[in-house]
Amino acid sequence: MKDDTRMVHSARNPQQHQGIVNLPVYRASTVLYPSLEAFNRRGEGDSKYRKVRYGAYGTPTTYALADAVAELEGGHGAAVTSSGLAAVTLALTAFLHQGDHLLMVDSVYGPTRQFCDTVLKRFGVATTYYDPLIGDKIESLIRPATRVIFTESPGSLTFEIQDIPAICAAARKHDVRVLMDNTWGTPVFFKPFAHGVDVSIQAGTKYIAGHSDLVIGIITARTESLFRQVKDTTMVFGDIAGPDDCYLALRGLRSMGARLRQQQAAGLKVATWLQDQPEVKRVLYPALPEDPGHALWKRDFTGACSLFGVILHTDSEPDIARMLDGYRYFKIGASWGGYESLVIPANPSKIRTAAPWTETGYVLRYHVGLEDPDDLIADLAEGFKRLGQADTPASSDQDDPEKGGRSSS
Ligand SMILES: Cc1ncc(COP(=O)(O)O)c(C=O)c1O
Numbered sequence: 001m002k003d004d005t006r007m008v009h010s011a012r013n014p015q016q017h018q019g020i021v022n023l024p025v026y027r028a029s030t031v032l033y034p035s036l037e038a039f040n041r042r043g044e045g046d047s048k049y050r051k052v053r054y055g056a057y058g059t060p061t062t063y064a065l066a067d068a069v070a071e072l073e074g075g076h077g078a079a080v081t082s083s084g085l086a087a088v089t090l091a092l093t094a095f096l097h098q099g100d101h102l103l104m105v106d107s108v109y110g111p112t113r114q115f116c117d118t119v120l121k122r123f124g125v126a127t128t129y130y131d132p133l134i135g136d137k138i139e140s141l142i143r144p145a146t147r148v149i150f151t152e153s154p155g156s157l158t159f160e161i162q163d164i165p166a167i168c169a170a171a172r173k174h175d176v177r178v179l180m181d182n183t184w185g186t187p188v189f190f191k192p193f194a195h196g197v198d199v200s201i202q203a204g205t206k207y208i209a210g211h212s213d214l215v216i217g218i219i220t221a222r223t224e225s226l227f228r229q230v231k232d233t234t235m236v237f238g239d240i241a242g243p244d245d246c247y248l249a250l251r252g253l254r255s256m257g258a259r260l261r262q263q264q265a266a267g268l269k270v271a272t273w274l275q276d277q278p279e280v281k282r283v284l285y286p287a288l289p290e291d292p293g294h295a296l297w298k299r300d301f302t303g304a305c306s307l308f309g310v311i312l313h314t315d316s317e318p319d320i321a322r323m324l325d326g327y328r329y330f331k332i333g334a335s336w337g338g339y340e341s342l343v344i345p346a347n348p349s350k351i352r353t354a355a356p357w358t359e360t361g362y363v364l365r366y367h368v369g370l371e372d373p374d375d376l377i378a379d380l381a382e383g384f385k386r387l388g389q390a391d392t393p394a395s396s397d398q399d400d401p402e403k404g405g406r407s408s409s
Contacts, residue, residue: 003072003188004257011068011250025247026059028052049077049231057235061243065250066218069208072187072253073200075220077227079234080241084203087217088112088181089119091199092148094233095177098124101145105162106354107132107155109181113351131355132160139170146174151197152181153190154293156336157346157365158357159284159309161293164300168196177226183207183337188260189303193222199230206337207305210252210259214245259339259370260305266373267306270366273377274310279384281361284309306368307336309346311361314387320345320362323383329371330379336367341376343367 001009014021031052033039042053052059058066062080070078081087092115096102104116106129116127130141132155142149149171153162164180171178182192183203192200202208204216219234221227234240241249268287275283275290283290285308286297297304314320324332330343346363349356368376 006072007068007188007253007255007257010071011064022251023061023064023247025243026052026061027243028055028059031055049228056238056240058240059243059246061246061250062240065204065216065241065246065253068250068253069187069202069204069218070220073182073202073220074191074193075200075227076223077231078218078220079227079231080204080246081217081219081234081239082241083215084183084201084205084217085111085115086239087201087203087219089115090233090237090239091179091201091219091230092116092120092150093237094230095148095179095199096120096125097147099145100125100147101143102127103138103141103146103149103176104129105132105151105153105155106130106352107158107160107348108150108152109156110351112150112152112181129352129354132158132162133355134167135163136166136170138167139173142170142174142176146176148177148179150179150181152184154184154286154297156181156184156307157309157351157363158348159286159291159293161286161296161300163296164192164195164197172196184305184307185301186256186260186305188257189305190301192220195300198222198226203337204249204252205335207256207260207263208253208337209245209249210256210338211248212335212338212340214248216241216245216249260303262370263306263368264303266370266376267304267308267368269373270368270376270380271308274366274380277380277384279312279314279387281311281313282359284311284363305337308366310364310366311359312364312387313361315360315362317362319387320364322389323387324364326386327383328379329369329376330366330383336365338367339370341367341369341371 066078066080104127151162168178177198179199180192180197182200186207200220202218204218219230221230271283271285274280286293287304330341333342343366346365
């Protein structure tokens with residue numbers, strides 16, 4: 001079965017639901033049992049992980065979403081969580097104990113870093129940040145106490161591609177688990193388990209849900225025992241997504257392939273245009289042949305989502321505010337993967353520690369939605385005109401390169 005077919009048909013059995021195409025929303029806390037014996041045996045063996053026992057452990061709607069994502073990523077089993085960030089923190093918690101050491105990629109999503117620096121630190125887990133471009137040299141950072149290497153490829157702010165197979169090979173030698181935030185790669189464009197990853201994390205909030213109307217996470221594991229370790233942790237924390245959000249995420253997943261294809265094409269068109277603009281120093285997008293991560297991306301990924309970064313020549317916040325505030329289609333807001341285009345400042349230099357961000361110039365992160373890319377390019381072109389228009393009487397100098405106009409920025 002190809003992925004497009006899988007996205008339509010996985011975890012769906014209309015004949016079990018009166019022929020209705022979509023699995024209904026099962027709302028539940030209490031689940032009733034026919035006898036005392038059945039109640040007493042409700043958590044035995046496989047039932048603990050895969051049967052409907054109590055609403056907080058999952059309903060048929062929850063399990064259908066988990067199964068669909070697990071099948072698409074090529075994993076053994078998945079647990080659904082209340083948000084993408086909960087998927088990250090619970091996956092880490094599942095594999096770390098007091099006294100353990102964690103290797104965390106320096107380009108990781110900010111709140112993941114915050115979890116390491118606060119909660120994990122408080123509970124006695126030491127974190128070492130590593131250069132996203134480290135590749136097989138990660139082995140030199142592995143200590144006897146290292147239990148987990150966390151990866152995010154590419155980083156969702158600075159877009160460095162990691163050599164995941166090399167990192168997994170080094171980890172395997174030392175019996176270390178590799179966790180990956182695979183939200184950018186999506187379950188379609190990067191197959192984590194085929195590249196050696198043990199546990200994959202999806203912020204289903206992004207392309208899976210696809211409509212900016214819910215938060216949800218999915219943790220998928222390579223083997224049954226890894227899956228059980230993850231599910232035990234989500235259950236003991238009482239973390240679950242509501243059935244309506246699971247339903248919406250599953251509905252989003254059915255059309256994800258088509259959306260991704262259109263957004264990939266539009267993203268590439270917009271990014272290619274951007275890198276030719278005089279205001280742009282560099283576009284951070286592994287799908288571009290000029291990107292330093294392009295060769296690794298081409299080797300390991302089958303596509304690119306529509307999230308990328310742009311380094312501008314200018315660092316002037318008032319100029320950039322004028323450009324962003326006036327966009328017609330690129331709205332200012334966090335998150336990505338929905339049908340609409342977005343932009344936010346990225347500010348990587350404030351975050352990095354292991355591989356400091358040395359590029360000068362303001363970094364913006366763009367998400368390309370389902371709008372026509374020509375309209376988006378026109379919106380960006382108008383924005384660059386505003387970038388050079390100071391609000392002072394000297395603005396008549398805007399087109400004179402000698403006087404700091406936009407053509408010299
Ligand atoms: C790479 C990455 N991982 C995880 C998350 C967290 O997802 P959520 O917003 O569902 O908590 C985000 C959200 O922006 C993200 O960009």
